[in-house]
Amino acid sequence: xxxxxxxxxxxxxxxxxxxxxxxxxxxxxxxxxxxxxxxxxxxxxxxxxxxxxxxxxxxxxxxxxxxxxxxxxxxxxxxxxxxxxxxxxxxxxxxxxxxxxxxxxxxxxxxxxxxxxxxxxxxxxxxxxxxxxxxxxxxxxxxxxxxxxxxxxxxxxxxxxxxxxxxxxxxxxxxxxxxxxxxxxxxxxxxxxxxxxxxxxxxxxxxxxxxxxxxxxxxxxxxxxxxxxxxxxxxxxxxxxxxxxxxxxxxxxxxxxxxxxxxxxxxxxxxxxxxxxxxxxxxxxxx
Numbered sequence: 001x002x003x004x005x006x007x008x009x010x011x012x013x014x015x016x017x018x019x020x021x022x023x024x025x026x027x028x029x030x031x032x033x034x035x036x037x038x039x040x041x042x043x044x045x046x047x048x049x050x051x052x053x054x055x056x057x058x059x060x061x062x063x064x065x066x067x068x069x070x071x072x073x074x075x076x077x078x079x080x081x082x083x084x085x086x087x088x089x090x091x092x093x094x095x096x097x098x099x100x101x102x103x104x105x106x107x108x109x110x111x112x113x114x115x116x117x118x119x120x121x122x123x124x125x126x127x128x129x130x131x132x133x134x135x136x137x138x139x140x141x142x143x144x145x146x147x148x149x150x151x152x153x154x155x156x157x158x159x160x161x162x163x164x165x166x167x168x169x170x171x172x173x174x175x176x177x178x179x180x181x182x183x184x185x186x187x188x189x190x191x192x193x194x195x196x197x198x199x200x201x202x203x204x205x206x207x208x209x210x211x212x213x214x215x216x217x218x219x220x221x222x223x224x225x226x227x228x229x230x231x232x233x234x235x236x237x238x239x240x241x242x243x244x245x246x247x248x249x250x251x252x253x254x255x256x257x258x259x260x261x262x263x264x265x266x267x268x269x270x271x272x273x274x275x276x277x278x279x280x281x282x283x284x285x286x287x
Contacts, residue, residue, distance in 0.1 A: 017057065027094075073205075085159050115170065185240070189237075
């Protein structure tokens with residue numbers, strides 16, 4: 001019965017589907033143009049971007065949205081992790097400067113670069129997360145369609161801004177190297193864990209729409225909220241471990257590359273910039 005309910009909860013939201021289609025078509029068109037110019041987009045980037053598009057549709061049109069809004073806060077939390085963290089991460093990781101060049105040429109890039117500064121991006125993301133965490137704001141989003149749309153858009157936007165310094169779709173400050181990125185991610189995930197623990201250790205449900213939901217799924221309202229916090233806590237913990245492993249490996253690789261290039265007598269500033277932006281192979285090949 002639960003399975004049938006979930007299967008029947010798929011919905012078609014034109015705005016979401018149109019947005020996803022426009023992004024996918026624009027990406028494919030630009031990638032094809034770059035390929036013809038001899039600048040093909042790596043296959044792994046295309047796959048990650050496509051994953052982000054698929055998750056966008058999944059987050060809004062699947063039972064994650066319908067059941068999450070009406071019954072299970074845990075599913076709603078999964079939706080928010082997708083919209084506010086995983087989807088922005090996939091979309092940014094799947095793009096490159098050349099892919100975005102036509103768009104960036106029409107935007108005030110100099111002003112927008114401020115968003116790629118960690119001490120700007122982090123407060124924006126944390127403030128947005130805390131704002132919608134408040135019961136009054138959350139309940140308003142659940143009770144009014146327009147506010148709910150703003151909620152989702154702000155999650156996606158703030159999540160994109162939060163990841164900008166890490167993926168450097170817009171260049172981050174030169175000092176924000178791999179070690180600094182590791183510290184930044186640890187702070188971001190720690191903030192998420194604080195909010196997760198508030199949900200896990202709560203003694204009563206916070207949000208009005210979920211004070212009586214979940215019972216026909218075999219879980220109490222408080223248990224549902226605590227499980228949602230547990231999902232958030234598990235996600236932040238796993239992502240932290242993955243980020244630490246990835247960035248430590250990258251730091252070791254960068255250190256080795258920097259030492260090798262300096263031993264060849266190359267300019268120190270050129271080496272530092274090449275290693276900073278992952279272009280040391282190009283610098284070594286041009287020697």
